[in-house]
Amino acid sequence: MASLSLLISTASHAIGPGGSQGDASASGNGQKIAAEVKISGVQTKVNGDPRTAKTGSLSPQDSNWTPPACWYEPKFSPKELKSLIEGLNSDKLFGAGALVSDTLKTYFQTNKYDDYNMAKQDKGMFWSAVVNPARKNDPKAMSCDRPPFWVDENDTPDEPLAVSPKILAEYAYDELPVPDTDIAMSPDGKQTVNLDTWVWLNKARFKPVSVTASLPGTGLSSTTTATPVALTLEPGTRDADLHPSSGECPISKSGGIGTPYSDEKKNQTPPCGITYLRSTNSTGPHHLKATLTWKISWKSTNGQGGDLPDGTFGTTTDVTVQEVQAINR
Structure with a gap:
């Protein structure tokens, strides 16, 4: 056969x-x-902002599952x-x-x-x-x-x-246009020993995205939606403190992850960030990895729906840490 x-x-x-x-x-x-x-013959359509750039595919957190x-x-x-x-x-x-x-x-x-x-x-x-x-x-x-x-x-x-509707939803999983996990940091550029680095994501860019997969002539159609839920930071060195200590920054009620730095926050601990404890003068830059977790759900026109395994997509940024006597942001 x-x-x-x-x-x-x-x-x-x-x-x-x-x-x-x-x-x-x-x-x-x-x-x-x-x-x-x-x-x-399956056709897909990205819903929402067409400017959303796809730079990679989600990796299912469940290693035993793939589309x-x-x-x-x-x-x-x-x-x-x-x-x-x-x-x-x-x-x-x-x-x-x-x-x-x-x-x-x-x-x-x-x-x-x-x-x-x-x-x-x-x-x-x-x-x-x-x-x-x-x-x-x-x-x-x-x-x-x-x-x-x-x-x-x-x-x-x-x-x-x-x-089936579920197979279409799983197919759409690979087509979700998740953006690169570009984080914003303050200070921007070189970091300083023992100075908190504030980390956050741009809410306008990191928002739910969805793809509808359909098979013309069959009436079958499903929409798969990815919603950002948490950012995980890995500083690239043991000589660092994470904020929070788990390195997992959850999404806030307002839909953001982390808080942009401002001068009035200089004496506060960042809700999402890192404090590097040693300079990189002798080791070279640290490889800071930021991984965004997306919750995946689906719904079909026939009323079927449910959840699919969470997906992750991360980006690595080289971070240079300097040691100075005077600190100015």
């Missing part, structure tokens, strides 16, 4: 989902054909599948000659379906395996090894990896 699935996967590069031709180009001798087709590497979705009508398989020019598309198309024809015509279910045209679809582009190098991407299978209209396939 796995080999049949691979054959279909290879063959489908000659034709796009829905039966349309991909953007194919052939070499002069007709022996090589390259085509670009959309792996999945799906592959799933099955409706892809071919009987006419489209028949046209695809019987229209293969094996000599040009494959080095295996007629073996590929003959194997596929045998399976769909005699072993499984009567003339590709042509009698059920417009009454269902063949579902086929697709790969999550963000997970294409994941070995799990090969786990969807079933050949295309028939699903009657309005039926739910008996297949755990069949596309």
Whole structure:
């Protein structure tokens, strides 16, 4: 069965989902054909401020969980599948000659379906395996090894990896446009031994973001939302005190993390920050890591929803610490 699935996967590069031709180009001798087709029909939309810059992907805090590497979705009508398989020019598309198309024809015509279910045209679809582009190098991407299978209209396939609202929500997890964790600090630039470093995040930039994933023609749609909840600081040296001592700065009721420094706060301890205890004259800069934790939730148009594993995304900043007698901010 796995080999049949691979054959279909290879063959489908000659034709796009829905039966349309991909953007194919052939070499002069007709022996090589390259085509670009959309792996999945799932579409995503970033909600809210389109200026939000994506600089990386969230890392799930649950190391045993990842978004799906592959799933099955409706892809071919009987006419489209028949046209695809019987229209293969094996000599040009494959080095295996007629073996590929003959194997596929045998399976769909005699072993499984009567003339590709042509009698059920417009009454269902063949579902086929697709790969999550963000997970294409994941070995799990090969786990969807079933050949295309028939699903009657309005039926739910008996297949755990069949596309569903939750799978769409998990797919959107990889598409969340989380910004780089750029922290603001005071003092800005070089730090000073035994002088508190105030750390905070820009509330205008670090706010909830969401992505809606949908599969046209199915009515399936889910929105996945990431909300910042805490900032974790790692000073890059043992010679430092953290504020708070855990290094975890929670989000405030106003939606901010940390507090911007101002002169009237000079005798206060920062709610989020670091006090470096030694200079970096002999060691070189410390690598201050700031990691933002995002709480992930999802909701579907059919009322389903829930939580997905929290995600984290961090940035490392080189910090130079100086030792001076007089302190001026």
